[in-house]
Amino acid sequence: QEVTLRVVSAFPENQYYVKRTVEWIDKANKEGKGVLQMNFIGGPKAIPTFEIGNAVKTGVVDMALTTGAYYTNLMPEADALKLAEVSAAEQRRNGAYDLINKIWQEKANMYYLARVVEFTPFHLYLNKKIDKPDLTGLKIRITPVYRDFFQSMGAAVMTTAPGEVYTALERGVIDGYGWPIHALFDLNWQEKTRFRVDPGFYNAEVSLVVNLDKWKSLPPAARDFLTRQALAYEGQNEFWKSYNQNEARRQAQAGIQTISFDAETSRKYVQQANEVGWASIIKTCPQYGPHLRRLLGR
Amino acid sequence: MSIAALEAAYGKALDALALVACALIFALTLMICADVFLRNVRIVPGTVGLAWSNEVSEAMLYLVTMLTAPWLLRRGQHIRVDIVLRAVPPRVGWAFEWAVDALGLACCAAIAYYGARAALASYAAGSISIKTLITPEWWLLSVLPAAFLALSLEMLFRMRRLYLGERAPRDDAVSTG
Amino acid sequence: MSWGAAAWLMLGGSTVLLFLGLPVAFSFLVINLAGALLFLGGEAGLTQLARNSVVSVASFSLTPIPLFILMGEVLFHTGLAVKVIDGVERLVRQVPGRLAVVAVVAGTVFSAISGSTIATTAMLGSLMLPVMLSRGYHPTMATGPLMAIGAVDMLIPPSALTVLLGSLSGISISKLLIGGVMPGLILSLAFIVYIIVRVKFNPALAPVAGFTQYHGWAKLRPFVQYVLPLVSIFVIVVASMSAGWATPTESAAIGALFTMVLALAYQALSFDNLLRALRGTAAISGMILFIIVGATTFSQILSFSGASNGLVELIAGLGLTPLAVIAAMMLLLIFLGLFVEQVSMMMITLPIYMPLVQKYGVDPVWFGVMFLICMQLGLLLPPHGLLLMTMKGVAPPQVRMGHIFQAVLPYIGMSLLLLALVFFVPAIAVWLPRILV
Ligand code: NA
Ligand code: NA
Numbered sequence: 001q002e003v004t005l006r007v008v009s010a011f012p013e014n015q016y017y018v019k020r021t022v023e024w025i026d027k028a029n030k031e032g033k034g035v036l037q038m039n040f041i042g043g044p045k046a047i048p049t050f051e052i053g054n055a056v057k058t059g060v061v062d063m064a065l066t067t068g069a070y071y072t073n074l075m076p077e078a079d080a081l082k083l084a085e086v087s088a089a090e091q092r093r094n095g096a097y098d099l100i101n102k103i104w105q106e107k108a109n110m111y112y113l114a115r116v117v118e119f120t121p122f123h124l125y126l127n128k129k130i131d132k133p134d135l136t137g138l139k140i141r142i143t144p145v146y147r148d149f150f151q152s153m154g155a156a157v158m159t160t161a162p163g164e165v166y167t168a169l170e171r172g173v174i175d176g177y178g179w180p181i182h183a184l185f186d187l188n189w190q191e192k193t194r195f196r197v198d199p200g201f202y203n204a205e206v207s208l209v210v211n212l213d214k215w216k217s218l219p220p221a222a223r224d225f226l227t228r229q230a231l232a233y234e235g236q237n238e239f240w241k242s243y244n245q246n247e248a249r250r251q252a253q254a255g256i257q258t259i260s261f262d263a264e265t266s267r268k269y270v271q272q273a274n275e276v277g278w279a280s281i282i283k284t285c286p287q288y289g290p291h292l293r294r295l296l297g298r
Numbered sequence: 299m300s301i302a303a304l305e306a307a308y309g310k311a312l313d314a315l316a317l318v319a320c321a322l323i324f325a326l327t328l329m330i331c332a333d334v335f336l337r338n339v340r341i342v343p344g345t346v347g348l349a350w351s352n353e354v355s356e357a358m359l360y361l362v363t364m365l366t367a368p369w370l371l372r373r374g375q376h377i378r379v380d381i382v383l384r385a386v387p388p389r390v391g392w393a394f395e396w397a398v399d400a401l402g403l404a405c406c407a408a409i410a411y412y413g414a415r416a417a418l419a420s421y422a423a424g425s426i427s428i429k430t431l432i433t434p435e436w437w438l439l440s441v442l443p444a445a446f447l448a449l450s451l452e453m454l455f456r457m458r459r460l461y462l463g464e465r466a467p468r469d470d471a472v473s474t475g
Numbered sequence: 476m477s478w479g480a481a482a483w484l485m486l487g488g489s490t491v492l493l494f495l496g497l498p499v500a501f502s503f504l505v506i507n508l509a510g511a512l513l514f515l516g517g518e519a520g521l522t523q524l525a526r527n528s529v530v531s532v533a534s535f536s537l538t539p540i541p542l543f544i545l546m547g548e549v550l551f552h553t554g555l556a557v558k559v560i561d562g563v564e565r566l567v568r569q570v571p572g573r574l575a576v577v578a579v580v581a582g583t584v585f586s587a588i589s590g591s592t593i594a595t596t597a598m599l600g601s602l603m604l605p606v607m608l609s610r611g612y613h614p615t616m617a618t619g620p621l622m623a624i625g626a627v628d629m630l631i632p633p634s635a636l637t638v639l640l641g642s643l644s645g646i647s648i649s650k651l652l653i654g655g656v657m658p659g660l661i662l663s664l665a666f667i668v669y670i671i672v673r674v675k676f677n678p679a680l681a682p683v684a685g686f687t688q689y690h691g692w693a694k695l696r697p698f699v700q701y702v703l704p705l706v707s708i709f710v711i712v713v714a715s716m717s718a719g720w721a722t723p724t725e726s727a728a729i730g731a732l733f734t735m736v737l738a739l740a741y742q743a744l745s746f747d748n749l750l751r752a753l754r755g756t757a758a759i760s761g762m763i764l765f766i767i768v769g770a771t772t773f774s775q776i777l778s779f780s781g782a783s784n785g786l787v788e789l790i791a792g793l794g795l796t797p798l799a800v801i802a803a804m805m806l807l808l809i810f811l812g813l814f815v816e817q818v819s820m821m822m823i824t825l826p827i828y829m830p831l832v833q834k835y836g837v838d839p840v841w842f843g844v845m846f847l848i849c850m851q852l853g854l855l856l857p858p859h860g861l862l863l864m865t866m867k868g869v870a871p872p873q874v875r876m877g878h879i880f881q882a883v884l885p886y887i888g889m890s891l892l893l894l895a896l897v898f899f900v901p902a903i904a905v906w907l908p909r910i911l912v
Binding site: 014041042045046047048050051054055058059060159160161163164167168171172173 | 519523527530535724774775784
Binding site: 324328334356365376377381402404405406408443471 | 766
């Protein structure tokens with residue numbers, strides 16, 4: 001018998017992650033007639049972004065496209081996925097995927113289906129030039145993803161609603177912000193951004209998670225079908241590499257200059273990001289933190 | 299204690315909650331200004347703005363909403379549309395008032411119940427809100443059932459006033475600004 | 476359940492409850508419970524509904540609502556508002572309907588410092604109306620301009636309802652605030668012209684009264700002493716944004732604090748009147764925020780049920796031109812304005828309107844400013860407009876409801892003309908935000 005899953009997204013519908021996922025759903029629905037259908041309900045206007053974790057946990061929705069930073073309330077470990085230095089494919093080989101699924105099932109009643117965004121570093125974007133990784137005296141807009149790292153470089157951090165970032169940049173309320181290498185143009189922030197600091201750090205993560213009870217209740221054929229479709233989707237992650245190169249080119253064309261450090265400083269910069277990130281994960285989740293680091297880190 | 303005295307005492311308690319809301323609005327103003335000031339003027343060494351000001355403001359706004367809701371119900375200031383109530387004969391309007399009060403009571407009680415379940419579930423799971431400040435999630439979640447319990451109680455007193463009063467619709471507020 | 480049935484249940488059900496006399500916020504909440512049970516799935520859905528309710532008002536972008544209202548309440552309760560009227564009064568020379576003109580000018584000045592139409596209307600009504608009636612103004616000539624200019628307060632920043640519109644619709648708040656300036660000023664100017672012309676043709680409406688004509692410094696003093704410093708609140712708010720000290724949201728707090736500091740400097744602020752101002756603020760913002768709790772979750776469930784998308788696609792499938800759709804949206808808003816108040820107008824329509832605005836590629840600022848004009852019309856429309864009630868509340872018994880309905884008609888006409896003007900000449904709304912923001 002055909003099963004229908006209700007799918008929501010933590011990102012607004014006009015964002016590229018969502019558009020790409022909706023295309024994947026449409027294709028899967030064509031192939032899955034009689035076995036499994038996915039009904040895409042919508043983005044944050046249906047379920048608030050930070051409530052999607054709870055909605056999946058309790059079965060209000062069956063499946064979600066979201067990122068770990070949005071459900072750290074359920075499990076602080078969720079934020080560790082951004083620290084992965086090994087690819088999703090490698091995670092499936094080295095046991096990281098199994099550990100993730102054990103933790104996700106135990107703590108959030110979620111089946112961790114697939115990671116559909118990776119190979120995507122975050123960057124620090126600035127309007128004032130720096131010559132070393134020191135943000136003393138600069139006001140930087142943050143989300144929880146970047147807070148600890150930017151604070152460790154001495155930044156004055158502030159939280160700003162996404163809709164106010166453009167004005168805040170234009171008026172100099174903030175001197176910079178953290179963001180992935182892509183998706184800048186969706187928000188038009190390139191218009192008010194002068195520099196991007198290279199190298200990037202971390203690894204932006206967007207994944208599909210499924211309510212565990214729902215997952216267990218699926219007929220084997222539906223479960224196999226969904227697994228196959230998800231693996232195929234995850235298998236296309238190499239796409240992000242070329243996509244991100246293209247985005248970097250677009251940024252250059254939009255007049256964003258790169259600030260880079262010498263090799264040694266760059267290495268230390270990335271290392272510091274990782275150290276700070278893991279320190280906070282291990283502090284909030286001593287149980288699984290170190291184990292996650294062994295499998296996700298290099 | 300007579301019911302009338304109880305109702306009066308409850309009214310005093312609601313006034314006190316509203317007073318807390320006033321203090322919160324005042325504190326909100328000062329806190330945001332302090333954040334802006336400290337971010338732009340390096341007066342206290344090592345302090346660059348109040349990084350937590352944003353999330354504390356959000357909590358304050360939510361608290362103001364919950365603290366004032368029962369007080370506004372007592373004062374008949376939750377605005378409504380009374381065009382039909384005024385058009386029908388007073389006795390019919392009075393009957394409508396009973397119907398909507400009963401609905402209001404059921405609704406407040408249900409939200410209090412499910413709000414309490416949400417807070418308890420969060421407490422039992424040990425959910426924490428990780429922002430600049432790390433706080434247990436149930437701290438804020440539990441205010442909702444408390445406020446709707448207070449609203450349910452006030453709905454009962456409101457029905458008592460309806461029973462004792464004139465057999466006609468009430469004069470509640472009808473518009474926002 | 477089909478999306479059609481869901482739409483009937485949610486939109487129809489809440490409308491029925493609204494007209495039964497259940498307070499707006501509770502009408503949403505009752506339907507939310509039913510909707511959560513049906514669409515979010517039983518008990519888990521109801522628990523999720525409770526969590527979503529908490530999140531709905533815990534939002535930084537809503538903080539200007541209490542802060543803007545506080546500015547108006549402080550000015551009103553400390554008596555500084557009276558000084559504004561006095562300062563304006565001495566500057567206005569003899570014209571037909573002079574006091575009505577003074578009210579419009581003072582109301583416009585006050586609009587730029589107050590973010591609350593209630594404070595502005597209460598202030599003008601209680602201070603200006605008795606004077607005008609005692610000078611023999613006809614009740615329609617005395618009440619009309621006061622109500623009309625009270626509504627303009629919503630268009631001219633600061634404005635709590637504009638902030639709410641921006642935060643609910645996703646339209647840039649600062650652009651909306653600036654976008655309201657020109658239409659607001661156009662209306663003020665139209666009111667003045669109308670008053671003068673009307674009294675010129677029918678002098679009995681506003682008998683010429685003698686007034687003390689001040690000269691030189693005596694004429695300017697209250698203006699320089701009170702009006703200019705108070706208007707500087709507006710300047711401070713804008714400057715703190717432009718200079719890069721504060722975000723638009725934060726600047727509301729700076730405005731509120733500066734208002735209190737000014738009141739303190741005039742030795743007008745006491746613990747007593749500060750408390751009264753805070754209480755007034757708590758009441759108005761609590762009322763608005765509580766509706767937001769119900770209405771935000773309402774629009775989420777509506778969207779979850781598929782009704783929002785269904786309706787949007789239905790309308791988009793009709794093959795109408797974008798302009799026709801926008802015009803229909805505005806007509807529906809005006810119709811709603813006859814019965815429901817401003818917050819509900821936004822809450823009921825935005826979940827359907829904004830996807831259409833996006834779909835048709837309409838300039839959101841233009842759309843938002845027209846939305847604002849419709850809402851300020853709602854403040855004036857009989858039988859329910861807030862300002863009509865407020866006026867009845869402060870007016871002496873000789874002013875009857877019939878007077879008030881009759882008085883407001885010409886101003887409704889002018890607001891409708893403005894709406895049409897902005898519809899055909901979008902630059903009135905979007906030019907200023909484009910060069911300033
Ligand atoms: Na205003
Ligand atoms: Na206003």
